Amino acid sequence: MVAVNKLSSQEESLARAMRDAQAGDATAYRELLEAVRVLMKAYIARILGRMGKSGGGTEDDLVQEVLLAIHQKRHTYDSRELFLPWLFAIARYKAIDFGRREKRKGVSIELSELEEVLSSPVFTENSTSSDLEVLISSLPAKSKGLLQMVKLEGLSIAEAAAKTQMSESAVKVTIHRAMKLLRKNLRKEKM
Amino acid sequence: MRSNDVIDGLVKDLRPVSVTRSPFTLTLIWLVLSLASAAIVILTLFRIRPDMSSLVSHPTFLILLASLIGAWMSSAYLTFVLSLPGRASSGLLRVLPYLFLAVAMMALGWELSDFSATGWAIAGAKCSAVIVVVSLAPLLLLLGMIRKLAPLGLGRTSRALLIAATALGAFGICLHCNSQEAIHLLVYHVVPIVLMIGLGSLLTRRWLRW
Numbered sequence: 476m477v478a479v480n481k482l483s484s485q486e487e488s489l490a491r492a493m494r495d496a497q498a499g500d501a502t503a504y505r506e507l508l509e510a511v512r513v514l515m516k517a518y519i520a521r522i523l524g525r526m527g528k529s530g531g532g533t534e535d536d537l538v539q540e541v542l543l544a545i546h547q548k549r550h551t552y553d554s555r556e557l558f559l560p561w562l563f564a565i566a567r568y569k570a571i572d573f574g575r576r577e578k579r580k581g582v583s584i585e586l587s588e589l590e591e592v593l594s595s596p597v598f599t600e601n602s603t604s605s606d607l608e609v610l611i612s613s614l615p616a617k618s619k620g621l622l623q624m625v626k627l628e629g630l631s632i633a634e635a636a637a638k639t640q641m642s643e644s645a646v647k648v649t650i651h652r653a654m655k656l657l658r659k660n661l662r663k664e665k666m
Numbered sequence: 667m668r669s670n671d672v673i674d675g676l677v678k679d680l681r682p683v684s685v686t687r688s689p690f691t692l693t694l695i696w697l698v699l700s701l702a703s704a705a706i707v708i709l710t711l712f713r714i715r716p717d718m719s720s721l722v723s724h725p726t727f728l729i730l731l732a733s734l735i736g737a738w739m740s741s742a743y744l745t746f747v748l749s750l751p752g753r754a755s756s757g758l759l760r761v762l763p764y765l766f767l768a769v770a771m772m773a774l775g776w777e778l779s780d781f782s783a784t785g786w787a788i789a790g791a792k793c794s795a796v797i798v799v800v801s802l803a804p805l806l807l808l809l810g811m812i813r814k815l816a817p818l819g820l821g822r823t824s825r826a827l828l829i830a831a832t833a834l835g836a837f838g839i840c841l842h843c844n845s846q847e848a849i850h851l852l853v854y855h856v857v858p859i860v861l862m863i864g865l866g867s868l869l870t871r872r873w874l875r876w
Binding site: 496497498499501504505508509512535538539542543544546547548549550551552554556557558561562563564567572 | 668669672673676677679680681682683684685686688749750751752753815816818875876
């Protein structure tokens, strides 16, 4: 439940910062972009890792592209809507665009892997944080905490293991099982 | 350049912005403006057929007009929903414009038994050209509005955008052209929409990229 509450408060604080930024508040905007940078770093590192394109400054380039896109399109965020689905929809677009550009350059990318990451329940453009809350709340407490740390906050397996005093392999197995359960629950919801 | 520098630059560049209107409001604005532009083109360059009142007794023609209006409205709304990040578009909304086009084609296909050679006449190609002329201003207007937003699925958005503009063009030609023959309506009024969507989406995808 801690992870779910954390996600809700993150949604609220980011949405508030965005509202203030749209009104011209530079301090709120800086806070927003800093928070988005952290979120995007984890998200993009995962995508690039699947593409086999980690390192070489690519992550930072793509994070910067997302930040620029947020700046250019900030007027399209409606404060009556949730902020995180808006943010991840933009990040998803930029990641797909990057994948296409790389493909045109002849760089081999496992598009099926990319699709899998982008269509995972956490990051679909149509999913809302309340959908996510319901899904995550169905998980056992230990899985919820680890999922929050690794998939949402971007901690490495080793960092999460040290924080929870578990072995790295136990963390991996728990997360794997949690993701499997999430997928299963999502399929059930769709039926 | 590091992310920190980018953030510094963006914060420095920050100006208050007006939040975009809802997809519903944007759709209404475009529907009104596109209808006005199509009406001006039809009334100044062409003429409304004189037998409009008698067409009420022709069900296929009415189905065709209703389907084109449905495709025009639903695809315009879909275009705006697809161009605002984080907005969920229902499965029904995503297929609705295509369903309307399919209904138009099926209604005309149903009447194809009264086949006539005159319906095929190449002179009918003029009708397709009129569709392009009537659609042009609404298309450019919609493109301009969408480019200010953040279209995500470029292919889907391009197709929805083209259906919206060309369905209005096809509606306009139905008010001008005197032909009642199903084959003529199908070949020169509806098929051009499909062709324009196919060819046009290749171009509009590029224009919509951001």
